[in-house]
Amino acid sequence: MAKSAASKIASLVLRILTIVLLLISLVVLSTNSKTVETDLGVAQIRFKDILAYRYVLFTIVIGVAYSLLQLVFTIFEVIRSSEGNLVFDFYGDKIISYVLATGAGSGFGVTNDMKQLYELGNFFEKSYASISLLFLGFICTAVLSVLSSYALPKPV
Template identity: 45%
Template sequence: MGSKPVETSTLVLRIFTFFFAVASFVDLLTNKIESFGGGKLIFKDIITYSYVFSTAVIAAAYALLQISFAIYNVNNEKRMISSDFSPEFDIYADKPISLLLATGVGAGFAVTYEFKQFLNGVFDIVEESDLKPAYDKFLNKV
């Protein structure tokens, strides 16, 4: 069992994780742009961004689960499940979630970089100057 400051900081960091994960998937949900043909382009149209969205939802759900355990731990100064299973659950569940988040972030950055490089070339050829800032804003927000 950790000390009170360690448990409190764990709770605060898990709350930050939850809010950042929720903010990222809300940002993906609200981000849309008018496409070349007049339609709307949203994150679901690009499979990699759907993966990024999924990782954010999974991270938010996991953080919410861990927040409930951390609140109990801080308030009662003991673990909710008083066996050796609880610390092992924290360790072995945090690892795959952190790897999942890392792959989501990496995939999101990689596809955004590739799209920006591609679209810069397309806009240089087509010279559609009014669409370039809108697409840049869309990709930067995603």
């Protein structure tokens, strides 16, 4: 089954939306820090001090890289009215959506656990905001995954 023009445009819009959501998530997460007063002095807590947030950052970067690559391919498909590589789209969208889902899940989990243990003001709220944007990026990629599965040729 060939990709329709509407399907190609929807893919293009969803890929752009995914990139925007993931880039905003990346900025919010990477700039998240908090200065706290301890018995030993002043300490700076940054996102990279928490291992799960590093994994979240990794998933965001992988998601942005893949989405940019696919955006170029999708633009090429729309301009040239070609099919592209349907199998690559199918498996790539599936894998990346799972990667983004695991990043969002680990981020939500560690933020919930750490928030119960430590009072760091708005540090965890910013983390929740970044991870929520990552989750929305996952939703877009999951929808793309469904669209790419419809484009695959049906067995005879």
